[in-house]
Amino acid sequence: MGKSDIGPPSYKKMLPAVIEKNYGKWKYHEITKPGVLRHVSESGDEVWTVRAGSPRLVSIDFIRDICDIADKYCDGKLRFTSRSNVEFMTPKKENVEPIIAAVQKLGLPVGGTGKAISNIVHTQGWAHCHSAATDSSGLVKAIMDELYPYFTSMKLPAKLRVALACCINMCGAVHCSDIAIVGIHTKPPKVDNSKVSAVCEIPTTMASCPTGAIRKNPDPNVKGLVVNEEKCMYCGNCFTVCPAMPLADSTGDGVAIYVGGKVSNARHTPMFSRLAIPYLPNNPPRWPEAVNAIKNIVEVYAKHALPDERMGEWIDRVGWENFFKLTGIPFTEYHIDDFTHGIDTYRTTTQFRW
Amino acid sequence: MGKSDIGPPSYKKMLPAVIEKNYGKWKYHEITKPGVLRHVSESGDEVWTVRAGSPRLVSIDFIRDICDIADKYCDGKLRFTSRSNVEFMTPKKENVEPIIAAVQKLGLPVGGTGKAISNIVHTQGWAHCHSAATDSSGLVKAIMDELYPYFTSMKLPAKLRVALACCINMCGAVHCSDIAIVGIHTKPPKVDNSKVSAVCEIPTTMASCPTGAIRKNPDPNVKGLVVNEEKCMYCGNCFTVCPAMPLADSTGDGVAIYVGGKVSNARHTPMFSRLAIPYLPNNPPRWPEAVNAIKNIVEVYAKHALPDERMGEWIDRVGWENFFKLTGIPFTEYHIDDFTHGIDTYRTTTQFRW
Amino acid sequence: MADRDTPLINNLEDGPWPSYVKEIKRAAKKNAAAKDLLGVQELSFKDKITHWKHGGIVGVTGYGSGVIGRYVDVPEEFPAVEMFHTMRINMPSGWFYTTDALRKICDIWEKYGSGLTNFHGSTGDIILLGTDTKSLQPCFDELTEAGFDLGGSGSALRTPSACVGPARCEWACIDTLDICNNLTQEFQDEMHRPRWPYKFKIKVSGCPNDGVAAIARADFTIIGTWRDSLRIDQDEVRRYVKNGFDIKGIVTDKCPTKALAWDEKAQKLNLRADDCVRCMHCINKMCKAIRPGLDRGATILIGGKAPIIKGAYLSWVLVPFMKMEPPYDEAKELLHKIWEWWDENGRTRERVAELIERMGLKTFLRAVDLKPLPQMVYRPRANPYVFFD
Amino acid sequence: MADRDTPLINNLEDGPWPSYVKEIKRAAKKNAAAKDLLGVQELSFKDKITHWKHGGIVGVTGYGSGVIGRYVDVPEEFPAVEMFHTMRINMPSGWFYTTDALRKICDIWEKYGSGLTNFHGSTGDIILLGTDTKSLQPCFDELTEAGFDLGGSGSALRTPSACVGPARCEWACIDTLDICNNLTQEFQDEMHRPRWPYKFKIKVSGCPNDGVAAIARADFTIIGTWRDSLRIDQDEVRRYVKNGFDIKGIVTDKCPTKALAWDEKAQKLNLRADDCVRCMHCINKMCKAIRPGLDRGATILIGGKAPIIKGAYLSWVLVPFMKMEPPYDEAKELLHKIWEWWDENGRTRERVAELIERMGLKTFLRAVDLKPLPQMVYRPRANPYVFFD
Ligand code: SRM
Ligand code: SRM
Ligand code: SRM
Ligand code: SRM
Ligand code: SF4
Ligand code: SF4
Ligand code: SF4
Ligand code: SF4
């Protein structure tokens, strides 16, 4: 047995020289063009950053490719952002264009800064997770192919953060994104009672259901569970604790779209994303329904929001009545919250738009 | 047996002539001085209103007194407002001052209009209700003696609606008032098991408790109930359905003060009043602790709020941090909501004042 | 009982605000119960607790409501208030009276009761405060002769109330008084014979200023509004401004949706009518220049109530716009549907809002045949726990 | 498996955004598991369901976390991914790397795994995607030799993460990287040996812009802030304005508390420092002229998480201001108190926020020795259901 509990390597060993020297001394920055940042230090030093998009699910050869660029222009250092973009940093302005050229040669876009759509925070999907109600990398690729011009430019009213989770476990900060795409089941779990008692702990499974939909099978001859389908809202929590209750369904699974969330404290306090479209079908490889719906929301937002207005701030100003009107998305009973704190969303005023 | 289900007399028979004539045709109004309104009709007619304060709990002779005034100046018609004030209406401007004189001769104040404190909406208290945790008419009298100058003038930033309920049943629109005074118990009910089975329905009583604090007496020899005192928050709901569970307590009962509520939709949407002072003792006949606390809140508000800012709008602008700082009221764990929707009040942002 | 016996409450005869103690004393001069009430008050001030007991069921023939039974817990000491029931008398809409009508009530109450009263109770009734069981029926009989009837109590419809509305207010978008009177007359049975899970209240305000606090304390809240643009008289606006009125500070800056802008150059008040949420503020501040629109009706909201049991509720938007013309059939039908659903599904002491919360707004909307609308919510759900079906 | 067999996913090789399918294919050239993954993806695209099964418990010696077991549900068809576990490798704070370190990881993963990876997983780890059970230990051993260790999984502390902070951001009020690294090193045991009711996450953002979305997805949220006034360089402000910058429209009008006002006459930007709630907006818009204050530390918030089970939570303010200097004892002590209370009282799969909701914030504050403060809430309670004691 080798080492244990050594923890991650220290970031100190990983910093570019100009960063080490000016650590904590940065004074201001500017975005000189999409994907290019210039940070100026109190010492007078500056560091240029080129930000490149990445599909996140990559091969080791991809990593080696970007290492080549960093070795050539960045003294063998690079970093990733909190949204899986790659950042090449250099104190030398003259390196900027060559880095951009090298990045583009790899087929990677430069951008994601300022009033742009940055990389989509996402999850495993059909590539790795047993829980996925939709794919993740595939759907992200389909979306980003369409939203690409918003990554490489800065023409939106404000930052627009898109995130995708392949099930409502919502790995990622999906629930507070300008646009959140969430894989959902719409059919109750199919209980496989031949396996339940072997692979699941019955009381834990029953307790896992937020709505109390799971009961012991009333038939004394069957050792197992039944789901009260009327009480099930397909959260999949039972499946997480009991593999014998799969929810995946070819026709039932799909995606929901939530909008208007944010986490920054700038201007408006952080907000949850809220339901815009309850269900769109899984239609690989390009998910046209979902992709078009997202594009429509982005375009309506881009057209109507004021400068520096995040999606949620825009909706806050014009009202959800107008969000639905302007996007043409129908408002349904699914939009009305009927979970624990639902009533706090009901309108307690005569103030509204027609 | 006489008549039945005749309903109230029609308002049509009760209207002053000028009102009947201009019904639905009013064009604008002005408050010519505290307590005096002038409404002008599209027909050119006008009606003058003199508003007088009333203690609400009155004798029939009081009613006869005001009838005398109405007979003399108002063609034998008068009305009451939704806050128990008396309104004398006349088309004749020259009647206004005589009405005021007559009203004042009865010892009644003229005022309650515009940016004023109007009459306190209140309830029965120790004068009639079995549920009262404080008195109502007495405490109101003590408060209004102090706030009197705010009734007869219009010098506040905006309307200030005060309401009082003698228990948390909160008869009246108490829970959405600029200042709400609420009688509270702070001791659990004392179960009188000798009476319980005779006068109460046991299952109903147990079910009445919002926190599930009431159980069958575990002692099989005692037929009755026990209260888990740790789970009781003294709401009195059990007492409402079961007289054998009184909560009234000489030292435990008192008042709480809630602030910042409103019902009008003007500017800000309607708001609930929120806890400012968790407990002040019952100290009749003048309740100095409560009266001073209320006066302090009114004065701090009057000093700091901008024109047209209701209490809640002012607090909204300056923050609850500042409300507590400026009024000197201590913030305690009682202020933190731990009821069903409590977490919706927890601050989910780094935005706050020091 | 002589004055010297009530030192604590006597203290409340002083001070500028009119004294209810003086009023009780006035009544006490003629009535033994009123006199004993003074003593009970004094005792409560001393003991710092109430001395009233739960009421038993008392009332008048054929009615299940309108009377609150009340008994003192020290009847030996105060025999005249051993029974001290109140009668809730349904006021005329808008609390308008002829002095004749008032005097008649006074005379009847002098005969049968303590001579003490509340004008009005906080639901809106005339509260006749304190009588004994045997007086209830004759008192009621004389009151009905005089044209008055009992209001609501118990698990019944409660006395509806309405703001002064078109009678004396330029902003009333609906005929509050007629609506209130009409509904009250229509639902006499619902008011006088309790048969629901709990109480149910209706209140009518003529505009969003909500002068009867309907949104906070009516299960069924009717608030006048308009669908077209508010009306601006630009000449009058200019007059305000010319007289030094700070139109920006007082009006446009405070419009919640910034729908108004004062064009200094053109001396014109511009409105983006679609963005006006009819809050009333600009109208309130400049009533000579700005008035509600003309396509008028009501917003119906559901569920307002006090905290017991699940916490207080403000009413929720149910029907953004309903035309309100007599005989108000649409409102009545809606009421019937609501009551039917609530009656069928509600638990004892469960107000309609609590039932909606428990069963879901979706279920309720289906039951009363209303379509979901974005106006019903501030914002859509954030959680992904959607029931598809 | 040849390209022609995966027509559906091949479609995703087209288009401007870089293609993960191409990446899988690159790996597939050298690795059988990566090749089978292509087939599994294609099958899922066809069937529209996942083909992965629940993972069993797999891992490396002495650790209870860091590896996610994964098995395909059609092993006959895709034997190379019968097992396809992922290893979570703890990244360096701020995701800074030398190419040496990265190349080492690549080499090791070429040897033991599919050659596929996520840079990074959404908690922040390097995700090594797909290997079999027997490779886990040797792979781990080589990784630790190279200086890397596993991150968290299961009911343990999860890999903490931090924004770029002082390394390349002028707004960092705390040393995010050092805090993240220090806490990670301190709590190795809590991370590698799951023993709590559920997962627990720590994230560190240098300022209220919250570049790691800490408030939405960390149980323990550390966000840099300052206690004194923000710093304004009036000369720079004037320069902005001179260059045509709409200071009113872009900055002062958008300040959430209207703490800023541009005095056109004096050409001065005035600040009511007490009313600044440090939202960052003015700083974000004019970084050459406005900077955070100098009395710096962190606001600590508690409870952020995704929807399962009780709905999503944003973190709540717990400590308005905490100085953050190494060795960060105050934060560590607080963490220990929180964990102790949660461990003692939490049910299985109950995140700390859900426990606080269930037991009450009051109880929690007492347990962790913190005083109630108005900064903890947007507003006090509206309901009267107070427990006195
Ligand atoms: C590199 C990164 C930090 C890191 O450690 O990796 C970063 C870096 C910067 N952020 Fe950020 N932010 C980064 C994630 C975030 C996040 C988290 C997220 O996206 O998941 C947020 C919260 C987003 C939200 O609210 O949903 C975030 C909210 C901001 C804001 C506030 C924007 C707003 O108005 O709400 C600013 C200020 C601004 O842009 O004006 C900002 C500004 C900046 C600045 C200008 C800070 C500086 O002075 O260096 C940096 C470059 C900005 C740019 O990209 O335009 N950064 N920033 C992250 C880049 C992610 C990416 O690849 O796109
Ligand atoms: C790999 C990753 C997604 C990704 O592709 O990036 C991931 C993958 C899984 N998450 Fe996650 N979560 C990942 C970050 C998150 C995040 C984001 C974060 O940490 O910032 C969240 C939201 C924040 C939070 O914790 O609340 C998240 C919330 C969940 C939840 C819901 C937890 C909750 O309390 O609401 C579950 C369900 C569970 O724990 O049973 C879950 C469960 C899972 C499991 C273990 C599935 C399961 O039910 O056992 C997934 C394994 C997938 C696989 O086959 O590889 N994952 N998960 C992320 C971890 C990578 C890393 O270590 O860097
Ligand atoms: C007479 C009465 C209606 C009735 O049917 O009895 C009435 C009458 C008027 N109200 Fe009112 N309101 C009356 C109760 C209310 C209530 C309900 C309450 O107090 O319980 C409210 C809601 C209060 C709240 O939000 O908590 C109310 C909120 C308003 C407002 C909105 C104020 C605001 O900015 O929030 C206005 C507009 C204004 O004053 O600028 C208003 C304006 C008016 C006007 C000017 C309307 C008009 O054009 O005639 C009337 C005289 C105003 C005055 O008193 O200054 N009235 N008004 C009620 C008098 C009660 C009293 O004796 O004091
Ligand atoms: C007389 C009156 C107070 C007053 O002095 O004005 C009153 C008095 C009582 N109310 Fe009330 N309520 C009165 C208006 C209200 C209002 C205001 C309103 O109707 O606009 C409310 C708040 C609105 C609402 O209904 O939510 C109100 C909310 C309650 C509640 C709490 C109901 C709830 O669902 O939260 C109770 C408790 C109960 O029903 O058991 C209650 C119960 C009572 C009882 C019957 C006590 C009981 O538990 O049995 C009181 C009888 C007192 C007595 O001895 O005379 N009273 N009560 C008001 C009726 C007078 C009238 O008819 O005009
Ligand atoms: S979001 Fe759901 S399906 Fe996707 S990786 Fe997380 S747990 Fe798996
Ligand atoms: S999917 Fe969710 S709601 Fe449905 S049975 Fe399982 S745990 Fe319950
Ligand atoms: S508030 Fe309580 S004590 Fe007062 S009258 Fe109403 S029920 Fe009785
Ligand atoms: S007073 Fe309220 S909380 Fe206490 S036992 Fe009675 S019903 Fe329960």
Ligand code: SF4
């Ligand atoms: S609610 Fe509106 S219509 Fe009714 S009196 Fe008040 S201001 Fe007038």
Ligand code: SF4
């Ligand atoms: S009524 Fe209210 S919302 Fe409409 S324009 Fe006037 S102030 Fe604005």
Ligand code: SF4
């Ligand atoms: S969170 Fe703040 S300190 Fe960290 S990178 Fe973003 S802007 Fe800079």
Ligand code: SF4
């Ligand atoms: S940081 Fe935000 S709150 Fe503070 S002055 Fe700037 S804009 Fe206003």
